[in-house]
Amino acid sequence: MGLGLGENTARLRRTVGGLMASAAFALASAPAWAQDRLGQPTPGGIDLQPAASVLKRDAIFFHNAILLPIITVICLFVLALIIWIVIRYNKKANPVPARWSHNTAIEIVWTVVPVLILVGISLFSFRLLFAYHDTPPVDLTIKATGNQWNWAYEYPDQGIPEYISNVLPEAELAKRGMPHDLYRLAADEPLVVPVGKVVKVLVTGADVIHAFALPAFGLKTDAVPGRVNETWFRAEREGVFYGQCSELCGDDHAFMPIEIHVVSQAEFEKWVVSKGGSMTPKSAAPAAAPVAAPAAADAAVPAAEAGAAPAAASVGATTGVPATAPAAAPAAPAAQ
Structure with a gap:
């Protein structure tokens, strides 16, 4: 029995030692596998x-x-x-419980x-x-519309029409050399914003309730059909940041990523031009065209009246009736 007890004690010591070594190794290696990633989830992260x-x-x-x-x-x-x-x-x-009921x-x-x-x-x-x-004074306005199951973005001030942003297929990640961790986070058409600028996001939904959420910027705004909600952010650094729809919206809810590229002002202007937009606000020149048409019509009326006056004068000269417009009006009933 003495040998059995000693063997059990030694086995217990080895087990405890192994557990302590494993715990020490896990604590020592924790910073390596739980290093915070900027703009995306961190595997094993707790913060x-x-x-x-x-x-x-x-x-x-x-x-x-x-x-x-x-x-x-x-x-x-x-x-x-x-x-x-x-x-x-x-x-x-x-052994004897108290009998009072409250204090x-x-x-x-x-x-x-x-x-x-x-x-x-x-x-x-x-x-x-x-x-x-x-919201501080706004530098850029973006409209984000949640669909089943993608996002649509529009830049009204730059004249960029609405474009669709879908999840980047898993096979495409490998082709682009991107890590698999970005699957269901990366999008084929990301948002692009300049660094250090106040960006206002107008959020709405086209079918059901979605949510525009991007953790690195602290954003989470519901996209409600028939309603426009508003949020804002100002990115402090350049980089790529990922978010997702955070409102259960249907079968492919997990396939609605939000990808935002924060770039310099010069790069943002190049991207706007590549999308067919312009950094110059739309002018009021097209609105002046409808106003010019009535003005031309008004100018044509005196010209027509001026052209009609010589004709009336010539008629008066041959018939002996004074060439006045009111005199021509009573002649119509007489003709009947």
Whole structure:
């Protein structure tokens, strides 16, 4: 029995040592496989995507510095209460249960304290909501329409008509040398915006409710048919950023990626020209053409009247009737 016990002890030690070594290796290698990726999900990541706009940076601060500490403290406090109650008021430690039903002081505390916590959270929450609502002066406007199952984009100020953005096929990823992680994230016709500019996005839906969501910019706006919602962002760095429709919208909901390329102003202008648009706003010159037509018609009326006057004068000279327009009007009933 002594040998069996020693063998079991040694086996247990080896098992524990192996588990500790595995845990140490996992912790040591965690930064390698969970390194945050910019603009796309991180395999094995546990944090929010890195911020690429001021709105997302404020949202990360609200989550990490306000909500997370409060949630952690509340969870630890409740856990401590449960442990204390289990130990203090179990049947062995407390064979005779108390017969009181409530405690006024405790009830006041657990009512007032949560209210104060919610009020404190609301101060930061409303500040963030106002930042989303109060759009700065806009440099670029884009209309995004959700369809089953793709996105349609339009640049009204640049005269770029609506074009469709579909998911990039899996086979196309390999042809372009892109990693397979981008499948269902990459699109064949991405959005292109200049860096550092305020971009307003008008979001609507063509059939059912979709959602325009891009985590790196902190965007998530519902695309509702018959309604136009508005959001904005200002990209702080160049790069490629990915999002998806985040509202369950049908069979191919997972095939509605959103891809945004943030480029320099010069590259953006080249892209606008390649799409048949122009950086010069549409002028009011075409609107002046309909106005000129009535003016020409008005000018033609005096000319016609001037041409009719000599004809009437010649008639008066042969008939002896004064050449006046009112004199010609009563002649019509006489002819009848």
